[in-house]
Amino acid sequence: MNITRCSRWLHFTLLVLLALLRNSNQTQGQEQHVKNFFQRADSPSGHTNNWAVLVCASRYWFNYRHMANALGMYRTVKRLGIPDSNIILMLADDAACNARNMFPGSVYANTGRQLDLYGDNIEVDYRGYEVTVENFLRVLTGRVPLTQPRSKRLLTDDRSNVFVYLTGHGGNEFLKFQDNEEISAFDIADAFEQMWQKKRYKELFFMVDTCQANTLYSKFYSPNILATGSSEIDENSYSHEADFDIGVAVIDSYTHYVLQYLEGINKTSKATMEDFFAMYDPVRIQSHPGVRSDLFQRPLSSVLVTDFFGGMADVDIVDSHLFHDLDDNIKLGSSPSPRLSNTNRDPSASRPVEGTGSRLLPAGRSHADVHQTRAWAGLGMVGLLAGFVLLQTKFRTASSGRDR
Amino acid sequence: MERGIYRALPVIRIFLFILGYSWMLMLPSPQLGRGIYIDENALQPGQVNTYWSWDDVHSADVYLGHLEQLRDQNASSVEKSSFLRSVFSELGIPAATQAYSFKTGTMTLDGINTYGVLSAPRTSGTEAIVIAASWISLTAGPNLRGIATVLSLAAYLKRYSLWAKDIIFIVGDGYMDGMQAWLGAYHGLDQSNLDAEPIKLHSGVIWTALAIDYPGHSFSHLGIFYEGLNGRLPNQDLMNSFHIISTHTGGVPVVVYDHVEEQMDSIISRWLPQLLSRQAYIKEYARRARNVIRHVRYQALGRASGVHGLFHRFRIDAITVFAVPATGPHGFHALGRVIESTLRTMNNLLERLHASFFFYVLTGPGTFLKFGQYLPSAVIVSVAMMFGGLRVWVDAGWVKQQWSSEKVNHGPAGKAPKWKTRRRNVIIPLVVMLATHVVGGITFFVVTNSWFLTRTDKTTYLPIIPLSLIVFSILSALLTSDQPTNSQHDEPSPAPLSSLLKAFNLCFASTVISITSVLNFSLAAFLVILLGIPLSISSPTIGLTSKMAKAMSYFILLFPIWWTLLATPMSQSIWDWQVLGVWFAPFVCIVYLPLVLQATVVCMLDP
Helix, strand or coil: CHHHHHHHHHHHHHHHHHHHHHHHHHHHHHHHHHHHHHCCCCCCCCCCEEEEEEEECCCCHHHHHHHHHHHHHHHHHHHCCCCHHHEEEEECCCCCCCCCCCCCCCCECCCCCCCECCCCCCCCCEEHHHCCHHHHHHHHHCCCCCCCCHHHCCCCCCCEEEEEEEECEEECCEEEECCCEEEEHHHHHHHHHHHHHCCCCCEEEEEEECCCHHHHHCCCCCCCEEEEECCCCCCCCCEEEECCCCCCEEEEHHHHHHHHHHHCCCCCCCCEHHHHHHCCCHHHHCCCCEEECCCCCCCHHHCECHHHHCCCCCCCCCCHHHHHHHHHHHHHCCCCHHHHHHHHHCHHHCCCCCCCCCCCCCCCCCHHHHHHHHHHHHHHHHHHHHHHHHHHHHHHHHHHHHHC | CCCHHHHHHHHHHHHHHHHHHHHHHHCCCCCCCEECCCCCCCCCCCCCCCCCCHHHHHHHHHHHHHHHHHHHCCCCHHHHHHHHHHHHHHHCCCEEEEEEEEECCCCEEEEEEEEEEECCCCCCCCEEEEEEEECECCCCCECHHHHHHHHHHHHHHCCCCCCCCEEEEEEECCCCHHHHHHHHHHCCCCCCCEEECCCCCCCCEEEEEEEEECCCCEEEEEEEECCCHHHCCCCHHHHHHHHHHHHHHHCCCEEECCCCHHHHHHHHHHHCCHHHHCCHHHHHHHHHHHHHHHHHHHHHCCCCCCHHHHHHHHCCEEEEEEEEEECCCECHHHHHHHHHHHHHHHHCCCCCCCCCCCCEEEEECCEEEEHHHHHHHHHHHHHHHHHHHHHHHHHHHEEECCCCHHHHCCCCCCCCCCEEECCCCCHHHHHHHHHHHHHHHHHHHHHHCHHHHHHCCHHHHCCHHHHHHHHHHHHHHHHHHHCCCCCCCCCCCCCCHHHHHHHHHHHHHHHHHHHHHHHCHHHHHHHHHHHHHHHHCCCCCCCHHHHHHHHHHHHHHHHHHHHHHHCCCCCHHHHHHHHHCCCHHHHHHHHHHHHHHHHHHHHHCCC
């Protein structure tokens, strides 16, 4: 009896240990699977969503080109995949509906007016007098009033890549808002630090097109910020061209060449930020654009342009044979239990779904289900064994009692 | 006291006089001055395509035909205004008329203004732009083509919806009187001698205005007339924008007034020897001098050089665009294009013009003198006069003590002469000055009185000269006799009246010149040139004949008064004062005349 009992307990513990081992094996596999999900094979940026904050800080008709800058960037960023819900567009004045506009309801960015940037389906989040330094800093840091609607909030998390674009009139370490106030480079640096502390971005790309723009990013001190500006200190940024029916300059030189380059980028482009910055030509742009990458941890040759300008949704290619199982299951509408019991009885025999690079579980089931059923199965097994042992002992005693 | 600056003072004064006058002579030189530039960023001149076409030229020709008919029929104001009103109504522009009547010294001026208001299509008309033309041109002929341009512009501008301000089209009757009546009524200013209907169609605040003056058949250049009433000038950005637009968009060269360069070159070649007249420097100097002299004439007399000048009182920047008559290449087409582009530029404004200069001298269409480059010339001379006055004042307070006869034998080597102070009786000179001002006031009152203006002619002014001489000699005899004789007392006799009067005269003149130079530089320059030296060299004389001779020579200084106020039955300056409120006539009578009279009295006194 003792030997039998011992051997039974041994068997039982062995089974329990095996079950635990199997579980831990599965957990490690899960972690690896999740990790690989967040990293694409070629550019390990690790972000899951993209946001853009596009600000035109100057008003009045003769600053038409600043509004065209911001709208051009908005169109490009939308085309490359960032949805309206992830874009905060701030325009300090309404150029399209200005009484002086010969083409009411339109904003153009080139001589000859080939593309209307104000045409269909644009969503301006902060407009007119709402574009202030206070609102800009509140949007960035998330300190918005409770009544602020969702469309006016920057709802980023620690896996968001944020693209911040500023344009307007500026100078040495400041940018003019609305002709009556200024934001300084220190204010923006502190706002970004707050964002970092509150885990509101994974990587941030800061672009600014004003006079003496490079001074505006000189005060940043938070990690993972890549910055670029259109002109050096004591240097003006110039407008590119004017339209002779609108009567004012319609686009700035730096933004024009940036947008022209981005026209050659689409959602699947593998162009890197290094290529982007190599496009800078001070002679054509008529000023010296600058780049600041010392706070940015990844090498620029591995950062894709679409990491910041595009809104990439991560897609995994599924192993094709699993599709058939999936199809069958869906067609038959069968419950997963017969399969499950098979797996439970012989857990070591079930084939781990590996080898093709995909990390899917047996078709038709979820992680949580399997864990639960396994747990209950293990408990059930222990209970069965315990019951079996008890019964045996009772039977033995009963039989021994009768024998005497 | 006889050392240092006191001794050097005469030299300093002469130096300052020479410096001031030579600076004035150097104002037109090509080295002084800088090019014009646009200061207001919002203007963006010359950046638009214009769509004024030959169809619009045709409509202008049609309107011109109607206007010529009216002129040939000698139509009355009522007929003219009803025609203009019907034109606006046909175009769908709300229009109204305004009848007015001015009562001046000799006559009554009346007429009827017509105006239309094109409301800003897409915005509330809080501001307005004015396009004006008067029936009579500044050349005194009829301004028919100017009015035709205004009418066809109204038809053309109505087709566009990009006007951010209301556009008011005004056709003023007469020359300046019509516009004066309209502007006063629009801004709610009453004038005692004006009886005008109120404005029925109100628009916004007027910021800029253009007056079109096109007397001839065609034109070769577009001239800018910019002086306003009392020497006020518009903001330079308006003229500079017009200049750029006319040169680049319209293709019409711009000149100042109607001073075409070729005319000037021919004048120079007639008057100067070949060697000099060919020099580029001399040519340029002569051109600029011509512009400066004409500018000084307008500004010193306080006259507006065109209808635009009436707008400056209300802080409206305005110029007159004058089509210089010629058989030249341009006509309605060029003028319309230029005005359209200028209107687009004026439309871009977001606030009143404030960035560019308000005080300048336009030496050429593309060059001007900044304030600090011309102002010191008048102020330096007035400083010299002030030094002179102070010198005389100081001299009046000290007298060299004469030693008594017994001490003379000892010779001057022993002791230095002593200076003693003496009393300066200030009351009498002040009373004399006041009297001269009262005389000036009476003169002004008489000269502007309607009784005087309607009843007298030139010949009646002649007896004034001997009459006043007699009056002055009696005055001076009275004044001299009041003075106590010099006696050898311990207490020196008080300062002579002539010195004190001269001191006050010079200091007062200097102050007036300095203050006026900031308001109206040309008037200050006129005072400096006429009064600078004569007032400084006035001195008392002995002997009746020499007194009379000196007084006659000072009376020559009164010639400008005669010329501007009394030469014609109703002189232009008096008309300006009565109708437009120009201060030149009262200034001349109440400030200039007393200054000259004070200097004359100084000469008539005994030393």
